Amino acid sequence: MAINVKVMDRPVEQVSYLRATLSGLSHTFRHLVDPHKVTTQYPEETEALSKRWRGTHRMLTTEDGTAKCVACGLCPTVCPANCIKLVPGEDEHGNRFPLVFEIDEFRCIFCGYCQEVCPEEAIHVGRHYENAEYTRDGFVYDLERLTAQTHPVCELWDPADPAGE
Amino acid sequence: MGPLLMTPITDDPTAFAIASAIKVVVFFGVYLVTVAMLTLAERKVSAWIQDRHGPNRTGPGGLLQPAADGLKNFMKEELSPGAGNSVLFALAPAIAFCTAMLSWAVIPFAAPLPTPWGVVSLAIADLPVGFIFTLAIASLGVFGITLAGWASNNKYSLLGGLRSSAQMISYEIAMGLSIIPVLLLVGNVTMGSIIEQQALGGWNVVNLSVAFLTFLISAFAETNRLPFDLPEAESELVAGYHTEYSSMKFSMFFIAEYANMLTASGLMATLFLGGWDIPFTTWDNTGNPSLLKTALTFGSFATKAGFFLFFYMWIRWTLPRFRYDQLMSLGWRFLLPLSLGYIVLIASVLLGLQSLGIHAGRLQTGVLFVLNVLVLVAVFLIFDRGRLVSPTTSKMSALEMRRLRLQDSAASALSPTPRTEPGMGD
Numbered sequence: 001m002a003i004n005v006k007v008m009d010r011p012v013e014q015v016s017y018l019r020a021t022l023s024g025l026s027h028t029f030r031h032l033v034d035p036h037k038v039t040t041q042y043p044e045e046t047e048a049l050s051k052r053w054r055g056t057h058r059m060l061t062t063e064d065g066t067a068k069c070v071a072c073g074l075c076p077t078v079c080p081a082n083c084i085k086l087v088p089g090e091d092e093h094g095n096r097f098p099l100v101f102e103i104d105e106f107r108c109i110f111c112g113y114c115q116e117v118c119p120e121e122a123i124h125v126g127r128h129y130e131n132a133e134y135t136r137d138g139f140v141y142d143l144e145r146l147t148a149q150t151h152p153v154c155e156l157w158d159p160a161d162p163a164g165e
Numbered sequence: 166m167g168p169l170l171m172t173p174i175t176d177d178p179t180a181f182a183i184a185s186a187i188k189v190v191v192f193f194g195v196y197l198v199t200v201a202m203l204t205l206a207e208r209k210v211s212a213w214i215q216d217r218h219g220p221n222r223t224g225p226g227g228l229l230q231p232a233a234d235g236l237k238n239f240m241k242e243e244l245s246p247g248a249g250n251s252v253l254f255a256l257a258p259a260i261a262f263c264t265a266m267l268s269w270a271v272i273p274f275a276a277p278l279p280t281p282w283g284v285v286s287l288a289i290a291d292l293p294v295g296f297i298f299t300l301a302i303a304s305l306g307v308f309g310i311t312l313a314g315w316a317s318n319n320k321y322s323l324l325g326g327l328r329s330s331a332q333m334i335s336y337e338i339a340m341g342l343s344i345i346p347v348l349l350l351v352g353n354v355t356m357g358s359i360i361e362q363q364a365l366g367g368w369n370v371v372n373l374s375v376a377f378l379t380f381l382i383s384a385f386a387e388t389n390r391l392p393f394d395l396p397e398a399e400s401e402l403v404a405g406y407h408t409e410y411s412s413m414k415f416s417m418f419f420i421a422e423y424a425n426m427l428t429a430s431g432l433m434a435t436l437f438l439g440g441w442d443i444p445f446t447t448w449d450n451t452g453n454p455s456l457l458k459t460a461l462t463f464g465s466f467a468t469k470a471g472f473f474l475f476f477y478m479w480i481r482w483t484l485p486r487f488r489y490d491q492l493m494s495l496g497w498r499f500l501l502p503l504s505l506g507y508i509v510l511i512a513s514v515l516l517g518l519q520s521l522g523i524h525a526g527r528l529q530t531g532v533l534f535v536l537n538v539l540v541l542v543a544v545f546l547i548f549d550r551g552r553l554v555s556p557t558t559s560k561m562s563a564l565e566m567r568r569l570r571l572q573d574s575a576a577s578a579l580s581p582t583p584r585t586e587p588g589m590g591d
Contacts, residue, residue, distance in 0.1 A: 018545055021484065028483040032213045039218045 051155045054110045054125040057103050058153055059146035067147050068122035071098045075114035075123055083107035084114065101143040105131060112156060124153035174283030184285050192289055196266065196424070201231035203423040203474065210478040235416065243412040246318050253316035258410065258417035261309025265424035268302040271295055272431045273356050275441050275463035277454045284454050287463075288356060295355035296348070299432060300341055303387060307333040309421065310389070310396060310406045317409035325405025329396035332386055332492060336393075339500035340383035343376045346511040347436055360440035364450045367530040370437040373511065374537040375544070377437045379504045384429040386496070389422065391481040398486060430473035434466060441466040503544065510540070 059067045071088035089099035112125045128151035133139055174181050212219030220227035273288035292298050307330050314326015351362045370377045386393040397405030407418045441462035443449045449462050
């Protein structure tokens with residue numbers, strides 16, 4: 001026998017099991033017949049992404065189709081996950097360009113620092129997430145693959161919100 | 166069709182044997198497909214109640230989901246506990262599965278079917294012992310679950326098995342007793358005469374509402390469905406008696422659960438809702454059997470059983486599980502006395518009516534109905550005040566509380582060392 005148990009003296013309406021059961025049944029039945037369902041039927045329907053969504057990377061290009069990147073080395077420096085591999089090259093006019101530019105999407109934490117730090121607005125994180133692969137190697141995106149991406153890029157802050165500036 | 170053809174098929178042993186074999190084969194197929202569809206229906210109902218869509222990718226509207234589940238279970242590795250009893254371990258799901266299917270055998274699911282070789286009764290076996298057979302087989306079902314729990318050599322499985330045996334034995338009594346008023350009214354135990362009586366004298370859900378309520382609650386407990394699913398309480402016992410089961414053996418338990426539900430629904434429809442009887446017409450019970458009658462009465466039976474199947478699922482996704490002591494007190498302290506008292510009441514009322522010269526008919530139904538309403542009101546007024554199922558805190562009168570407190574302080578004043586509370590903190 002329990003000692004010092006607080007026993008509440010409640011009115012009959014609150015302790016009636018019959019009423020509670022019936023009201024529970026009617027509640028579940030209302031949900032059962034309610035045609036509104038909350039599930040998103042994923043491959044057919046998708047939820048809208050935020051403009052600030054940070055997903056799969058994309059390298060923007062100049063008009064002639066080459067990457068905007070000047071191999072300054074800021075993005076591998078700022079990258080907290082150390083997922084960007086950059087080997088700079090230089091042509092006969094002294095223009096720098098990346099010989100190797102690889103991003104390991106598996107290591108990436110999608111912080112978006114690379115996009116923020118890029119002086120040329122070349123590397124971006126994108127509003128895109130469907131990037132499944134069969135092998136681990138497939139997640140290492142080289143320059144060609146990064147420039148071939150077509151999805152919209154992240155805006156980093158909402159232009160409509162002055163506080164974002 | 167001449168009157169010569171309206172002889173029962175039992176007159177011709179060969180035709181009877183062939184007809185029975187066909188019935189068994191067809192029944193087996195239909196029953197298993199229904200059970201498979203029930204697993205889908207359960208998932209759909211649960212999804213709809215939770216504002217989801219449920220399985221809808223496999224086949225049109227998810228109709229092939231049970232086939233996909235079955236295929237998956239066939240492909241899975243079959244594990245068997247090393248220290249367990251492997252013979253009983255393999256036997257247990259078979260017992261659970263077979264008993265669940267066997268008890269259906271006596272339930273007639275449509276009006277007799279006329280064939281060129283005689284009239285075929287549409288129950289697998291039209292046994293003279295009728296309902297007694299169902300009770301006997303249902304009590305064998307507990308072996309499947311208890312043996313599964315024991316043969317697994319796993320503490321959770323064992324606890325689940327023990328709970329199951331305690332629960333099933335407790336509720337079997339209430340279930341068996343709740344059916345006695347039906348037998349008193351019918352005067353026979355065959356399913357055929359129970360249906361016949363209801364077609365003439367009104368459904369037993371009106372005649373014997375209290376027995377119906379008791380039977381309904383006991384049937385939920387007997388099939389281990391929520392709110393009585395303590396044998397597999399996943400929050401306490403991992404998965405209860407089938408923790409160690411995998412692959413098709415697990416599937417067998419799963420099928421057995423739904424087969425039990427199907428049988429219990431069929432039983433409730435037969436005993437209390439008039440079986441295959443179509444209400445408000447005597448056309449289906451009188452005259453020569455015909456194909457149309459068989460089809461329509463099957464529809465009637467399927468609707469009634471389907472309602473109970475839906476009710477099972479509806480309850481499952483509404484009510485939480487009982488605590489163990491609540492389960493036991495509901496069975497022994499509420500259902501058992503209620504059904505015992507009800508037998509005495511119905512027997513004396515029937516005796517009184519008969520001595521007044523009132524037999525089956527509208528007057529008897531009316532008297533019984535009024536009586537049932539009175540009993541139900543009394544039961545819920547008296548018991549539905551925190552007494553039906555004990556609340557989370559025990560109700561103690563203020564006087565009793567004071568006495569206990571005084572006793573406590575007196576005891577601690579006498580002994581120099583602080584009294585240790587037995588059972589608390591150690």
